Amino acid sequence: MDRPTDPSTHSEGNGSSSGLREERVRALQEMYDAGTPIFKKADLWYIGDQIDDIQARPLDEVAGRFIIMPAMNRLNVVDEVMTGRVTNPDVSPDVEEVYTYPSVYYYSFDVRVANYEYGPADRFLFSPGEFSYGPVKRNKHTKELIPPTPDIPAEKVREDLKAAIQRWGPSEHGKAVRQILTSVITPSLAAKKVVAFALGSMATKGFVGNAANNYQHALLLLVQECLAAATANYDDRKPGCFAQDPAYLAEDKTVLHEAGITVLQDPRGFVEVDDEAVVISIAPDVPVKQIIADIARPAIIIWDRNSLQDYDAPWEFADPESSRVKNMLANEYTEVDFPHHEHLDGLVIYVRKPRPENGAHARIAGSPLLAA
Numbered sequence: 001m002d003r004p005t006d007p008s009t010h011s012e013g014n015g016s017s018s019g020l021r022e023e024r025v026r027a028l029q030e031m032y033d034a035g036t037p038i039f040k041k042a043d044l045w046y047i048g049d050q051i052d053d054i055q056a057r058p059l060d061e062v063a064g065r066f067i068i069m070p071a072m073n074r075l076n077v078v079d080e081v082m083t084g085r086v087t088n089p090d091v092s093p094d095v096e097e098v099y100t101y102p103s104v105y106y107y108s109f110d111v112r113v114a115n116y117e118y119g120p121a122d123r124f125l126f127s128p129g130e131f132s133y134g135p136v137k138r139n140k141h142t143k144e145l146i147p148p149t150p151d152i153p154a155e156k157v158r159e160d161l162k163a164a165i166q167r168w169g170p171s172e173h174g175k176a177v178r179q180i181l182t183s184v185i186t187p188s189l190a191a192k193k194v195v196a197f198a199l200g201s202m203a204t205k206g207f208v209g210n211a212a213n214n215y216q217h218a219l220l221l222l223v224q225e226c227l228a229a230a231t232a233n234y235d236d237r238k239p240g241c242f243a244q245d246p247a248y249l250a251e252d253k254t255v256l257h258e259a260g261i262t263v264l265q266d267p268r269g270f271v272e273v274d275d276e277a278v279v280i281s282i283a284p285d286v287p288v289k290q291i292i293a294d295i296a297r298p299a300i301i302i303w304d305r306n307s308l309q310d311y312d313a314p315w316e317f318a319d320p321e322s323s324r325v326k327n328m329l330a331n332e333y334t335e336v337d338f339p340h341h342e343h344l345d346g347l348v349i350y351v352r353k354p355r356p357e358n359g360a361h362a363r364i365a366g367s368p369l370l371a372a
């Protein structure tokens with residue numbers, strides 16, 4: 001995800017030492033301590049609607065329009081849309097680079113309150129994030145966009161995903177994960193869909209290849225399968241299966257669609273998360289844990305075990321566990337180990353504890369794994 005491109009954002013150093021910044025951070029801390037969510041579904045929905053509206057128009061038509069970033073203190077920020085601005089006029093004689101449509105660059109609570117150079121500008125301190133604009137290439141003369149070239153063509157992405165499913169599913173590890181999922185997906189949880197974040201592009205090799213991304217999508221499909229089995233006797237609809245990652249290329253989207261996975265554009269994935277969801281999130285570049293803790297209590301969560309030990313400070317980590325996340329997990333969830341695998345490493349499963357109002361039902365339908 002590209003860093004925000006608003007020129008006012010970082011020019012004066014977002015962590016200004018001015019008394020004003022300190023005062024704002026103090027106000028933010030107070031609101032946070034009082035339980036005010038930074039991330040609200042209605043706000044994310046509103047952001048999604050505005051992005052959809054801008055995307056429905058040609059790039060050049062939206063330059064100079066305004067877009068609103070909501071804020072938890074209700075001082076919403078009005079921002080100029082930078083879509084369509086030429087950032088490199090001479091990539092080649094026929095090609096230029098322009099800013100594409102807006103997306104959101106989210107900030108964790110930790111980054112907001114630390115006097116950190118990559119924190120939000122003052123005016124976005126109370127908002128879910130800032131609008132950000134990645135560059136996209138286009139033909140200078142026809143203005144036609146040039147889609148990024150995948151490292152791996154769609155046929156091979158399809159083959160790789162199929163191979164990962166066929167290799168991993170029947171393996172000892174795959175069987176163990178299936179058994180755990182079958183045990184924890186109890187009727188009392190009423191889980192009906194799975195929503196995944198940041199499973200990565202399978203058409204892009206990156207630094208470490210795409211093997212992990214294939215396995216992570218195989219896990220997503222396995223969760224859907226286990227949900228389907230758990231709900232089969234009273235619901236013959238296939239449980240919803242959603243994935244959000246801005247890194248998906250057209251090739252990923254084609255293969256994911258064929259596999260029955262609905263790709264959602266950020267922030268629609270977050271909007272889809274509710275108490276009936278199983279959430280999967282693996283090594284996201286964004287504070288998924290903090291967003292989820294503010295917007296819902298998913299039935300099951302599969303994400304990275306807190307790995308802050310690898311960082312000097314929490315604000316250097318994209319997805320840190322704030323006190324709010326820690327409290328949610330400790331008080332409302334039961335932790336279940338996710339067995340180690342080369343490509344599915346460092347994960348943990350959280351299963352929502354029975355709630356008082358459906359406790360009796362939950363006890364009857366409870367899982368032996370969660371009995372302790």
Ligand SMILES: C[S@@+](CC[C@H](N)C(=O)[O-])C[C@H]1O[C@@H](n2cnc3c(N)ncnc32)[C@H](O)[C@@H]1O
Binds near residue numbers: 001199248266286
């Ligand atoms: C470090 S990579 C991890 C990818 C993959 N899970 C893996 O283990 O290799 C971080 C991922 O977060 C994704 N990401 C960034 N912003 C996101 C957003 N708003 N929603 C979902 N995923 C996002 C990136 O596109 C990227 O694929």
